[in-house]
Amino acid sequence: MPSVRNARVIFNEIPTDYPLPGKHVVYDTSKTIDLENVPLDGGVLVKILVLSIDPYLRRMMVGRDVQNFSPPFELGQPIVNYGVAVVLRSENPAIRKGDHVVGLEGQFPFQEYAIVHDFSTVRVVENTENIPWSVYVGVLGMPGETAFYGWTEFAKHKKGDVVFVSGAAGPVGATVVQLAKAEGLKVIASAGSDDKVAFVKSIGADVAFNYKTTSTREVLDREGPLNLYWDNVGGETLETAIEFSARHARVIVCGNISAYNTKSPYGVKNLQLLIWREITLHGFLFDSLRPKHAAAFFRTMPGRVASGAVRYKEHVVHGLENAGQAILDVQEGRNFGKSVVVVAE
Known part of the structure; x- marks a missing residue:
């Protein structure tokens, strides 16, 4: 040949x-x-x-x-x-x-x-x-694993928690929205277009908004305070989420796309609130958590995806x-x- x-x-x-x-x-x-x-x-x-x-x-x-x-x-x-x-x-x-x-x-x-x-x-x-x-x-690869491992390891959620997910129409964010809703939590979600917002609502978000046309600050002020923030964006969105976080909130830092294509990334200015409100930030790479959580992911997630329980x-x-x-x-x-x-x- x-x-x-x-x-x-x-x-x-x-x-x-x-x-x-x-x-x-x-x-x-x-x-x-x-x-x-x-x-x-x-x-x-x-x-x-x-x-x-x-x-x-x-x-x-x-x-x-x-x-x-x-x-x-x-x-x-x-x-x-x-x-x-x-x-x-x-x-x-x-x-x-x-x-x-x-x-x-x-x-x-x-x-x-x-x-x-x-x-x-x-x-x-x-x-x-x-x-x-x-x-x-x-959803059955790196993005789904990222969502599953980070949520399982760091969410520490309890009944009544309010969760905010940025970049919620992406594969990581959408999976986190569904994991949070499966636990009965209130989910606020942001996305970058009206059709993406509609999709996020269709998978269970209680409050979804287009961050390009709606003020993130106004939504979080009205719907918070936040007990959990899953950050796919970084920058000003992270700063706003910290501002409207409750005492002992958890921030799971997964992505920082707002800084990937600029030489002058936005500097978060209110990090002192981490101390005053005893907020915890968790940054992670999914492969570091794979040895601990992979068996549960591959045992459960394919069936949930096949059944439509995770879309x-x-x-x-x-x-x-x-x-x-x-x-x-x-x-x-x-x-x-x-x-x-x-x-x-």
């Missing part, structure tokens, strides 16, 4: 603000691969089916001199993230041809085919619930060549639901 194209998306240039397709992130078709004869050296050859587009990808487009939670992307090399792939060849007895695997911490490169050697970075998925494979990078929304982009635009759309908030790139059916 002759070699076939192995298109990829490479990190071409460090952006100073928003990452632009064709400039900072470039689609490249110059590479090929011999699927039958390429040496595996004990590894597994996979065909990439789905790749995840997440807000934090912008944080990986920095220089190596920038302090970061994980090594940044390498210039001239494919960007990487979580994905789903099907096995074409395997030299690992635990992984068979035809298995579907999900990339975990090691992640998959943004290309059509890849060879995996680190088997701690992949998980074989049976998918007995017959859920679309794209969901395994969404999700996807923003599906077809074609690896459109990955750069999908990354930009997420940074600018133009996606509605979990953004995924379908590389192959």
